[in-house]
Amino acid sequence: MPELRKDMLTGRWVIISTERSRRPDDFRPSAQAEIRRENLAFCPFCPGNEAKTPPEVYSIRDNDSKPDQPGWKTRVVPNKFPALTPGSLPPRKTRGSYQWMAGVGIHEVIIENPDHNVEMVDLPLDHLAEIIKVYRQRTIVIEQQLHYQYVQIFKNKGQEAGASLSHPHSQIIATPIVPKRIKEEVYGAERLFRNSFRECAICRQLREELQSGERLVFENESFVVMTPFASRFPFEMAIMPKRHSAFFRQIADEEITSLVEALKQALSRLKAQLSDPPFNLVFHQAPNPQVAEKAWPGIDYYYHWHLEILPILTKVAGFELGTGFYINPVPPESAADYLRKNEQPKS
Amino acid sequence: MPELRKDMLTGRWVIISTERSRRPDDFRPSAQAEIRRENLAFCPFCPGNEAKTPPEVYSIRDNDSKPDQPGWKTRVVPNKFPALTPGSLPPRKTRGSYQWMAGVGIHEVIIENPDHNVEMVDLPLDHLAEIIKVYRQRTIVIEQQLHYQYVQIFKNKGQEAGASLSHPHSQIIATPIVPKRIKEEVYGAERLFRNSFRECAICRQLREELQSGERLVFENESFVVMTPFASRFPFEMAIMPKRHSAFFRQIADEEITSLVEALKQALSRLKAQLSDPPFNLVFHQAPNPQVAEKAWPGIDYYYHWHLEILPILTKVAGFELGTGFYINPVPPESAADYLRKNEQPKS
Numbered sequence: 001m002p003e004l005r006k007d008m009l010t011g012r013w014v015i016i017s018t019e020r021s022r023r024p025d026d027f028r029p030s031a032q033a034e035i036r037r038e039n040l041a042f043c044p045f046c047p048g049n050e051a052k053t054p055p056e057v058y059s060i061r062d063n064d065s066k067p068d069q070p071g072w073k074t075r076v077v078p079n080k081f082p083a084l085t086p087g088s089l090p091p092r093k094t095r096g097s098y099q100w101m102a103g104v105g106i107h108e109v110i111i112e113n114p115d116h117n118v119e120m121v122d123l124p125l126d127h128l129a130e131i132i133k134v135y136r137q138r139t140i141v142i143e144q145q146l147h148y149q150y151v152q153i154f155k156n157k158g159q160e161a162g163a164s165l166s167h168p169h170s171q172i173i174a175t176p177i178v179p180k181r182i183k184e185e186v187y188g189a190e191r192l193f194r195n196s197f198r199e200c201a202i203c204r205q206l207r208e209e210l211q212s213g214e215r216l217v218f219e220n221e222s223f224v225v226m227t228p229f230a231s232r233f234p235f236e237m238a239i240m241p242k243r244h245s246a247f248f249r250q251i252a253d254e255e256i257t258s259l260v261e262a263l264k265q266a267l268s269r270l271k272a273q274l275s276d277p278p279f280n281l282v283f284h285q286a287p288n289p290q291v292a293e294k295a296w297p298g299i300d301y302y303y304h305w306h307l308e309i310l311p312i313l314t315k316v317a318g319f320e321l322g323t324g325f326y327i328n329p330v331p332p333e334s335a336a337d338y339l340r341k342n343e344q345p346k347s
Numbered sequence: 348m349p350e351l352r353k354d355m356l357t358g359r360w361v362i363i364s365t366e367r368s369r370r371p372d373d374f375r376p377s378a379q380a381e382i383r384r385e386n387l388a389f390c391p392f393c394p395g396n397e398a399k400t401p402p403e404v405y406s407i408r409d410n411d412s413k414p415d416q417p418g419w420k421t422r423v424v425p426n427k428f429p430a431l432t433p434g435s436l437p438p439r440k441t442r443g444s445y446q447w448m449a450g451v452g453i454h455e456v457i458i459e460n461p462d463h464n465v466e467m468v469d470l471p472l473d474h475l476a477e478i479i480k481v482y483r484q485r486t487i488v489i490e491q492q493l494h495y496q497y498v499q500i501f502k503n504k505g506q507e508a509g510a511s512l513s514h515p516h517s518q519i520i521a522t523p524i525v526p527k528r529i530k531e532e533v534y535g536a537e538r539l540f541r542n543s544f545r546e547c548a549i550c551r552q553l554r555e556e557l558q559s560g561e562r563l564v565f566e567n568e569s570f571v572v573m574t575p576f577a578s579r580f581p582f583e584m585a586i587m588p589k590r591h592s593a594f595f596r597q598i599a600d601e602e603i604t605s606l607v608e609a610l611k612q613a614l615s616r617l618k619a620q621l622s623d624p625p626f627n628l629v630f631h632q633a634p635n636p637q638v639a640e641k642a643w644p645g646i647d648y649y650y651h652w653h654l655e656i657l658p659i660l661t662k663v664a665g666f667e668l669g670t671g672f673y674i675n676p677v678p679p680e681s682a683a684d685y686l687r688k689n690e691q692p693k694s
Contacts, residue, residue: 003678007577008548009535010528014577015674024677024685027581027660028622083666083674096555097544098576154665162664173666181357181671188356197444201355208443229445230354230361234374275375280665310668313374317509318501318627319430319520321657324528327362327430330371331350338371 002084002103004177012180015103017083035164044080045167047114053077057108058138060130073127074134075111079171082107089147089176106142106151106174110134116167120155121267128260131170132251135283138172139249143288148174150182150287153248158278160312170281178287178295185284186296186303193302202304203244215336218265222258225266227332227339234314234330235274235339237266239307246286246303266309269339278312349431349450351524359527362450364430382511391427392514394461400424404455405485407477420474421481422458426518429454436494436523453489453498453521457481463514467502468614475607478517479598482630485519486596490635495521497529497634500595505625507659517628525634525642532631533643533650540649549651550591562683565612569605572613574679574686581661581677582621582686584613586654593633593650613656616686625659 003016025031044052047070056067058076065071084105092101112131113123120128139151155170156162163169178186192201209215209226217237218225224240239262241255251259270279285305286292292299320326350363372378391399394417403414405423412418431452439448459478460470467475486498502517503509510516525533539548556562556573564584565572571587586609588602598606617626632652633639639646667673 005577007575008539008552010531011535012577012579013672014579015672016578016678017674017676018678024582024620024681027624095576096559097548097551150670152666152669154669156662156664160662162662171666173670175670175672179670179672181669184357184671188358192355201444204444205355212443228354229442230352230359231363232359232361235371273371277374280668282665282669284669308668310665315503315507315509316663317503318629318657319499319518321627321655322499322501322528322629322631323497323522323526324531325360325362325522325526327364329364331363331365334371 004101004103006099015083043167045111079107079109104176108172110170112168121271125260129256132256142174146290147176149178149291150175153283155281161278161280189302200304214333217339220258222255223262225262227336231332232326233310235311235335237309246300248285248305280310282308351448351450353446362430390514392458426454426456451523455519457517459515468618472607476603479603489521493637494523496525496638497522500630502628508625508627536649547651561680564686567605569602570609572609574683578679579673580657582658582682584656593647595632595652627657629655
């Protein structure tokens, strides 16, 4: 059973993962090369290999096809080596001065499309829309269990971004506590709402950004793609919904049409302008609504869900690890300017 | 001039670095390979190339040798491409809803030894002690300027750990604000001191760790090497001074003898057991004493300086970036067990 352990000074929780536990010898370069060779030789996510993953929990597939058989377009399966494992809410325990709890949670893989070599950026818009609908559907289903307090949707593209398998996929991890960084964002948004702006900070930001245009990359009816003012990484982008909402799960179907156009614009520019770098795609949404509305009354008014795209072009080093400060060698205004240059085709 | 910019939701500051600014084209793989080739062909840190760095601010050298000439054992120079540049305390400014300030600070490089191919782990203990004394001396000198509120000492070893030059070196960056992560640690230590333990949390932790021994890697008269209970990374180690002190700069010469033995033990085990992986070495100390004692009265009682060694064996991915949660596939108890196995020679 994995464990959640709390760092007593900073309050940061870590997952000590036993299911994906590795022996110390596995970290030797020769063992790492062996793992990579095995992953190249066989793909458990390709059609025909459905038996190599745990049974699917959801899929979009041809009408005449059966679960765990080929014929799917997008397939959701539990992670075979989950960071957290399903269960009821565990009690918090102590070991000496330390706090920990059982590592209960959900860890799912969304296999985005059957073709091993077609990346998210190259999918047709309607397929991309299906994937976003799958994210929405899984969020709603997982959040029915109230002790899954936060649902993190993310994608690691490329080995440098943390992907261990190359077949295009995204992941969902639901945790039994609200993570520190999410709490920081929620408290920050609340403070700005109550003490400074008297409105949602991101709504205000969007108005200013659309007016100045200097960090704007792309805009359509419902979404804005921009490089954040305090970007941590070169060419970092945020995709912001224009309509205020704390909960991604409330996105409407017509907004999804607009979102996938914005997402494709962002990813295409990254691919064309920066030679297809590894990246992380990270959702930021409010905690499970039933938890959120109790812990943060009014959160619907001040939190604003959004996406981050974080290209991996520099290394995080000792200074960042020590201080939490990031050093970004590309001003977001130059990054936006460069990303704007090549207008991408619309589909 | 570099800028410090504040992320409004999380309160996280980033450095938008113009001195080390890179053109977007520099991120293409071909340009990256070119930079690496140049760095391999010529080393500005090797003896004879002293003119290729800014003039030294400090050095340990033969009595008959001159500054910025060969004959040095350890040499401190301003970073040629500093993340922050010296200056007086800048005012905080706003741009629309955003906060920023000029990127004022200190960024120095400590060239640890003249030999390009002798890594920290292979230095004699007396040379290692000289380097620690240089860290101490630079901290004291930089902290004379009160607006340098925090001094971060760190080392990036290996390209994957963020080192752009391979000649063994460490770095110091002093910032005009106390970084978020340091504040979290200080507030966390204060809370534990006042509300829970009525003593320093790390002193208490050390007592428990020495008693249980399950996360202990090495111990000598004045220092303990251990794998933290809530380790973020596989084989992460902490080096903790047994004598309570908030300020690394207060370390005594005889304690330095003990520290370098502990440091060498930690680094040797990493090298021998894990095939010399890239790593970050990160100091954690209280802010500039004059600032600290005003902002956090009693900080001498509850904060406890220490070192972290963070091997780079896994990738930080979308889940970590989104939530601030880390997934560690090696329980710290297994890591300590493995690192303990090979007793290393004492020098």
